[in-house]
Amino acid sequence: MTSWHLDPEVVDAYLDATLDDARAASLEAHVVTCSTCRLLLADRSDADELDALWHDLVDRLDAEPSSRTTRLLLRLGLRDDTARLLGSAPLMSSPWAAAVVLVMAAAWVLHAAVEANATNVVLFLYVAPLLPMLGVTAAYGPLVDDSHEVTVATPYPTYRLALLRTAGAAAIVTLAGFVAALTLPGPWLDAVRWLLPALALSAVAFALLGRLPPVPVALMLAVAWMVFAGALAWWMGDRAAPFEPAVQLVYLALAAVAGVVTARSPDRFDVLGRSS
Amino acid sequence: MIEVRTVTKRFRGVVAVDALTLCLGPGITGLLGPNGAGKTTLLRMIATVLAPDEGSVTVDGRDLAVADQRVEVRRRLGYVPQEPGFHLGFTAFEFVDYVAILKEMTDRRARHDEVRRVLALAGLDDVRSRKIRALSGGMRRRLAIAQALLGSPRLLVLDEPTAGLDPEQRLRFRELVTSLAPDTTVLLSTHQTEDVRALCQRVIVLHAGAARFDGSPDRLATTAAGRVWTAAERDPRAHLAWVHADGSVRHVGEPPAGAALAEPTIEDAYLLLVGRHDDSVASRRRRRSRAVA
Numbered sequence: 286m287t288s289w290h291l292d293p294e295v296v297d298a299y300l301d302a303t304l305d306d307a308r309a310a311s312l313e314a315h316v317v318t319c320s321t322c323r324l325l326l327a328d329r330s331d332a333d334e335l336d337a338l339w340h341d342l343v344d345r346l347d348a349e350p351s352s353r354t355t356r357l358l359l360r361l362g363l364r365d366d367t368a369r370l371l372g373s374a375p376l377m378s379s380p381w382a383a384a385v386v387l388v389m390a391a392a393w394v395l396h397a398a399v400e401a402n403a404t405n406v407v408l409f410l411y412v413a414p415l416l417p418m419l420g421v422t423a424a425y426g427p428l429v430d431d432s433h434e435v436t437v438a439t440p441y442p443t444y445r446l447a448l449l450r451t452a453g454a455a456a457i458v459t460l461a462g463f464v465a466a467l468t469l470p471g472p473w474l475d476a477v478r479w480l481l482p483a484l485a486l487s488a489v490a491f492a493l494l495g496r497l498p499p500v501p502v503a504l505m506l507a508v509a510w511m512v513f514a515g516a517l518a519w520w521m522g523d524r525a526a527p528f529e530p531a532v533q534l535v536y537l538a539l540a541a542v543a544g545v546v547t548a549r550s551p552d553r554f555d556v557l558g559r560s561s
Numbered sequence: 562m563i564e565v566r567t568v569t570k571r572f573r574g575v576v577a578v579d580a581l582t583l584c585l586g587p588g589i590t591g592l593l594g595p596n597g598a599g600k601t602t603l604l605r606m607i608a609t610v611l612a613p614d615e616g617s618v619t620v621d622g623r624d625l626a627v628a629d630q631r632v633e634v635r636r637r638l639g640y641v642p643q644e645p646g647f648h649l650g651f652t653a654f655e656f657v658d659y660v661a662i663l664k665e666m667t668d669r670r671a672r673h674d675e676v677r678r679v680l681a682l683a684g685l686d687d688v689r690s691r692k693i694r695a696l697s698g699g700m701r702r703r704l705a706i707a708q709a710l711l712g713s714p715r716l717l718v719l720d721e722p723t724a725g726l727d728p729e730q731r732l733r734f735r736e737l738v739t740s741l742a743p744d745t746t747v748l749l750s751t752h753q754t755e756d757v758r759a760l761c762q763r764v765i766v767l768h769a770g771a772a773r774f775d776g777s778p779d780r781l782a783t784t785a786a787g788r789v790w791t792a793a794e795r796d797p798r799a800h801l802a803w804v805h806a807d808g809s810v811r812h813v814g815e816p817p818a819g820a821a822l823a824e825p826t827i828e829d830a831y832l833l834l835v836g837r838h839d840d841s842v843a844s845r846r847r848r849r850s851r852a853v854a
Contacts, residue, residue, distance in 0.1 A: 344673050347654045347689060365669055366662045373648055373659055431646030432656075435708065437610045438642075439663035440635040446663075552628040 568616035639709030785825035
């Protein structure tokens with residue numbers, strides 16, 4: 286019970302849909318707890334209209350997303366179903382986001398401690414491309430999704446869901462890396478030279494997922510990247526060699542090839558245990 | 562109509578399902594079998610989440626090995642896995658809504674109405690806004706059942722749906738399953754012989770990946786006729802013996818002269834069937850080890 290009641294004029298404005306959103310929401314919250322105002326609302330509207338309003342109210346209460354990520358995605362204008370599928374991704378949860386921020390912070394601190402006086406940002410560049418790739422490998426599959434088996438048994442294309450979630454994960458990690466890179470010393474362009482290696486590693490990881498389990502994919506690519514970058518730097522006698530413009534073109538080409546391979550086998554995420 | 566043709570599935574060399582052939586029509590079919598008999602593996606293959614190593618599975622003529630046809634089957638499928646996982650931070654409504662999106666229900670209002678319908682069917686209407694982490698084990702099991710009912714599927718694959726349900730919830734589950742449309746094909750695995758007796762027109766006993774019995778529950782019970790008896794003392798030759806509340810001892814196995822024969826149940830028949838195959842497997846192993854020695 287409440288000690289105040291709605292003004293009939295406000296109720297009329299609500300029924301005419303001329304009340305602003307904030308006051309309409311306040312009115313709806315009030316009528317949920319106030320039987321007197323529910324009666325007032327009933328008296329001033331026809332039964333069908335009231336049923337529809339009540340149904341709409343219940344629907345909105347039922348469907349209010351509990352995940353902050355989903356609410357944010359809805360506010361950003363994503364479609365309801367896309368926001369909910371993306372918001373349910375394990376990598377979108379707060380612990381994962383916190384882990385990403387921590388790793389980025391660690392890479393930054395490491396760089397600051399080791400190369401405080403250097404003009405380049407090489408150490409950060411070596412670590413940063415791995416993070417979106419790790420995000421991709423951890424975005425989809427039975428290891429990270431508790432309801433994976435229920436998900437797979439639905440008609441929703443597993444390829445599309447995997448792509449949606451990995452893209453979401455990679456976007457978050459890349460954004461965090463980008464922000465961290467901007468705080469590093471030196472020209473800002475130097476600090477974003479990890480983006481194409483990150484794109485290549487992420488694209489190759491996605492092309493391999495569904496064929497190989499995510500943990501071996503992540504380990505294999507992390508080792509391959511470190512060996513490749515280290516060997517190139519040693520051979521060229523320059524620690525920044527893996528990030529030179531000519532090598533960046535190789536990353537771009539690798540990402541394109543991985544994209545083609547991915548597009549040619551869209552059903553590989555489909556059936557669990559294919560290789561068992 | 563589900564057709565399973567000479568399907569084999571192995572895990573690291575161990576055969577879980579062994580050249581199994583089955584044909585299932587509308588109605589409720591129960592799968593009985595001990596742990597490791599291959600029930601879950603068979604259900605997962607029919608539910609399109611596991612591919613057989615050999616053989617084929619078709620549902621209404623659609624081959625599950627073909628991607629497009631598999632998707633068509635999924636449009637008509639409701640599935641409760643043995644261990645349904647949940648996004649624990651979701652509310653019950655949100656979880657079922659999430660599955661409804663995956664089931665291609667794109668109209669938001671119609672989808673939400675359907676979500677409320679299945680939650681009410683599963684008796685979860687009052688807790689639909691509660692987080693899943695706050696739901697009991699029985700409620701979570703009912704939530705898994707609710708998501709399987711979305712869209713009134715023609716094929717329901719339920720892996721131990723009554724595990725963790727209290728007696729009242731089990732009765733409500735029976736009411737729910739028996740109220741489904743008569744052309745719905747329901748395949749459920751269970752360890753509860755009572756569920757089989759109450760629900761199923763047909764029962765298949767799986768053991769070591771093969772079907773050891775296929776027929777009606779009544780016919781299963783009659784396979785134990787003449788081999789269930791009661792006596793005042795426990796007989797060591799009995800396959801299994803246990804004391805009744807009235808002090809008499811119920812025996813399953815070959816009756817000695819003079820013992821009183823008892824009416825067999827599905828449970829007795831199941832014990833005899835599985836026990837006999839356990840014995841034959843054990844004797845094969847003994848023969849093999851003697852031959853090796």
